[in-house]
Amino acid sequence: MDTIISLNGKGFGISAIDTLSFKSFLITKNNLNKFIEIGKNKFLAVSGYPGDVIQFTDFLQKTIQLYTLKTGLSLSTRSVANCIRKELSDCLRKSPLNINLTLIGFDKIYGSSLYFIDYLGTLQRMNYCIQGHSSLILSSFLDRYYKKEMNLAETLNILKKCSDIIKTRFL
Amino acid sequence: MPSKIDFKTTSFDSGGRISQLEFSMETINNGNPVIGIKTSEGILIATGKNNLSYYSDSSQFLTKIFLLEENIFCAITGSNPDAQALVDNARIQAQQFKQTFQEIIPLKKILTIICDIKQKFTQTGGKRPFGTSLLIGGFDSVNGFQIFRTEPSGNFSEWKAVAIGLNSYTNQTILDEEFKIDLTIEDALQIILKIFYKKIKSFKLSSKIEIFILKHDDKQQLVINCLSPNEIDSLLKKTETLKVD
Numbered sequence: 026m027d028t029i030i031s032l033n034g035k036g037f038g039i040s041a042i043d044t045l046s047f048k049s050f051l052i053t054k055n056n057l058n059k060f061i062e063i064g065k066n067k068f069l070a071v072s073g074y075p076g077d078v079i080q081f082t083d084f085l086q087k088t089i090q091l092y093t094l095k096t097g098l099s100l101s102t103r104s105v106a107n108c109i110r111k112e113l114s115d116c117l118r119k120s121p122l123n124i125n126l127t128l129i130g131f132d133k134i135y136g137s138s139l140y141f142i143d144y145l146g147t148l149q150r151m152n153y154c155i156q157g158h159s160s161l162i163l164s165s166f167l168d169r170y171y172k173k174e175m176n177l178a179e180t181l182n183i184l185k186k187c188s189d190i191i192k193t194r195f196l
Numbered sequence: 197m198p199s200k201i202d203f204k205t206t207s208f209d210s211g212g213r214i215s216q217l218e219f220s221m222e223t224i225n226n227g228n229p230v231i232g233i234k235t236s237e238g239i240l241i242a243t244g245k246n247n248l249s250y251y252s253d254s255s256q257f258l259t260k261i262f263l264l265e266e267n268i269f270c271a272i273t274g275s276n277p278d279a280q281a282l283v284d285n286a287r288i289q290a291q292q293f294k295q296t297f298q299e300i301i302p303l304k305k306i307l308t309i310i311c312d313i314k315q316k317f318t319q320t321g322g323k324r325p326f327g328t329s330l331l332i333g334g335f336d337s338v339n340g341f342q343i344f345r346t347e348p349s350g351n352f353s354e355w356k357a358v359a360i361g362l363n364s365y366t367n368q369t370i371l372d373e374e375f376k377i378d379l380t381i382e383d384a385l386q387i388i389l390k391i392f393y394k395k396i397k398s399f400k401l402s403s404k405i406e407i408f409i410l411k412h413d414d415k416q417q418l419v420i421n422c423l424s425p426n427e428i429d430s431l432l433k434k435t436e437t438l439k440v441d
Binding site: 095096097098100101103104105107108111 | 295296297298299302304305308338
């Protein structure tokens, strides 16, 4: 199960995701890029079954692009997050997709915002969030060490510590 | 049988025109007059009401200005039922947009939704076009205040000051003369009075026209103001006193 660690810093958002792609017990690729850009100032970190991931994010990326072309206006991060939530909700009731996403976007007025989106259609704006099994271990770590408005060096430091913890505790 | 006018709605005639669209413009030119003026402070739309007989009781259904979303409203002229169908559809689309994106639909998007519907009826299906012209006004954080006019063909254009409906040509000429770049809402109200008053002259102005204003209030919130009959009548008094002086 993939891990996504995302933090909100001072005027920026940062996200770390592992680059492993596996099928049951075999590692098929160890440098897979799991970030998807949406528009000019938003990106998604997606975890889950690769087929579902590509099918959903491709559709989403192109829908937002079509909207931008049709109206000449760009969507805010909040709108995109709600759009994703609605799509996942609809999928859940038809043919469930097993993907979890974190959306990070930058708007002129609100600055950087971070949205946690679940495969059930849960949507929550947060300052820091973790997805995947490692959330059991890292949540308490981040609760203690995360501070608002950190600069880039401090956030990188925290991410490095998270990665060390995962290496110690996970297979 | 050969005829100069081809009554099929979805085909061109030999002159390169769609005759049904020309005829629908006739419906619009007989509809109630609507004036829209865009000022730096906000948008003003005024429509003329139909003549009421004494026993008519439908005063609440007479309005020709409808709210499409929180800060978007439109005035209709021409065929009322056609316009109502469009307004209903636009309202549904605006709320569906809000359900997906949790944001108020941009003005341009709701405009293209309405115009796409209108255009579809001129090209497919063999049905007649909508015999209405809509004046859509609203505020965008990107483009500020905007007024758009839509036509039965599905064409739309943005305006600073526009007149549609009855006597649109004369009214547009008056607007062209009177409009200045830095108008205030008060000035725009005076222009509207000038246009409507010369035809009405006697008795109550408020039973003949209705005025909607979209502007920012003191707290920088967008507000849509519908002038009450008393306010419209008091506007007239203001002009009267000015004329006397």
